[in-house]
Amino acid sequence: MKLTKQLASLCKPLGLPCLLSMSLLGGVVQAEDAPAPVVKPLPLEEIRVFTEVFDRIRQDYVEQVSDEQLLEDAIRGMLAGLDPHSTYLEPSAFSELQTHTSGEFGGLGIEVGMEDGFVRVITPIDDTPAQKAGVKAGDLIIKLGDQAVQGMDLNDAVELMRGPAGSELVLTIVREGEEKPLEITVVRDVIRVASVKQRVLDDGIGYLRITQFQVNTGNDLKRAMEKLEAETELKGLVLDLRNNPGGVLRAAVDVSDAFMDEGLIVYTKGRKANSELQYKATSERLTDIPLVVLINQGSASASEIVAGALQDQGRAVIMGVDSFGKGSVQTVLPLTKERALKLTTARYFTPSGRSIQAQGIKPDIYVAEAEIKLRESGNFIKESDLSGHLENGEDGSEDAVTDVRRIAETDYQLYEAIGLLRGLAIARKVTEKAADNQN
Template identity: 40%
Template structure:
């Protein structure tokens, strides 16, 4: 800095501490990562310190230096990409709870689009899902307060709360002329992300709603339970509206079906972020054909699974193009209990293709055009308005309850048939699996 003594005389201890932390961080950056010279970085830090000093001395009200510095950090990260953010200590704890599946809320994955809080995907079986929230819905208010310029973690805090309490979200959807208030009762978001059932004798359906710490274990258990009942002739792996989750769980789940080869690779700016995850071949060899269902709400970890099974020709992908979130976020804890969620790498499918802002293209594209699924409350059919990674501001560019076969009542059978009748994607998956068995041309898709 040009005049460190003069500057030090002006600044309070909290500001000096923050600048010292930043200076040490810059000094410890690996060669080539800092971008411009360290002297340029110090010069910009001096400008920041001067602005903070002026605000602290002259703003109409007294400010909290810690709040101001944290606000500056949040602004810096928000300028990077939609998935990088600063986590206060309580926010960090919330994130840790989420990956363990032990939180209460309404059950949606959210992001920011043009400064507006937007639904990426509702989680199946949650209050938000039952109330009809959809991908691309814009949340313009929460309990009457505008969400303009709200941070993601602030939104999460407002949407979460004790079980049984209500939150009113004001939703704007493509095709609507005004927003609508939807009252949602908070509940415990399902801990188990895996659900399985029989579609027909021999044809199993396993739905994964997100990737939590126990997802692969629960998935293996579901497969074993199904096989104890009868031999599986074909599996529908349903990843629709799965917003993602833990990378290691996506890798482990894919490993269940691959004997060898790359599952996913990641590439970042530093060596530690360049990793290759390969199949171990240690699990049982499942030979039955697989169809994976995806849609615009399938993102991140679910895209890793779909991409790997597709590239290895282990599964046929049916549905609509996925969200396209091909970036890796690393959670970096800080000394005061806070943390950084920072985008540190892109991930690549086994064939070396990045899906960032592109998504996974299904082998067979099938849309669910049933009026009951697309109909608005006023009865109008909206056009397909799909939110994907490429629609988010500052996105990173692309550089290259088990249901058994012996059901208790005809009512359950009727319900399943009604689901198949209105779900064209699931119907297509089942037909394809049955066709493979009938023709017997290949044991794998």
């Protein structure tokens, strides 16, 4: 009770209720007959300084600032002194975080960019309101509803395009080949952005790119693998985690689990008991084909969990350059329906006990980004140059060669990954044949 009275005396000149100051300082008010908890003494001198600064700003600052604003600024200041990833989430930031982690939002369903002050449609997403309404890639959006977009920031334009499902937005579009601007009415809907993209590269090499780890990334990965396997007989797989900033921890565990049969994936350590967790592989892996994981300096957090787990468990070859080195876990603690605290609560460790914090994942094979220019080895005459030569008789071989050359010139790291997977596939085939011959 003595401590409570001391705090009350500090708060009284400011007109603040004592309960508020107790909440801010982590104090506990208890009945006198209750057993007193063992707590560290509060730094009364620092509290006195805080209240004095608060009062001076309220009375003497050149412009009037509300008590609510000052207290929110004080919260931001406390968090700013911790680490770069602990922060106070205001309504807009909290909503944006929920959108990123869920991968769902109310909107039109188009990927856009800025061009000459206008919004250019890169592509409408399949089966979304924008595509159904007739929006096409290359369209130039000059108005969103009644607002002209020229000179508007891209983030502001995107915010205008988002909104509740069922609401309408009229897009004024300039389209090549049309004499007059078009007005297209689009009814917003819930847009779900898949976090995994897939395609088949040369000679049975599959390619998976995870852009961000969201709640549904594990399921997206399974669907992407099914599509790849339906297109070709896979001999190897590239998992591209370059420039992936991370996301949901559970999604990183799901992705790692998809390529592992058993073993530890990641564990965390923190001050509180509930922050010490272990995650292990729980199900049969999707495939056992050779796997190369691409990382770079933009691969962080959840990306590093996946790369570290697959590296330590010997499931994949990690290729690229050292990753970002974010080895801390953030917990989102809701304060109200609209505000939350994102607080660093633990560090995570790879199966072998490595802390990635400020170190990153080091690739098994170091391959820096590079630009290369391929050229022919000389003006030698080949069979295909001879008049009347016989045709090969197989279609598509030239397209495959051209595609590999294009990858070599545009994405050297991916080109090296393809080369490694080809070698692993050949070695595997030779091993299998040798085993068959012995039997």
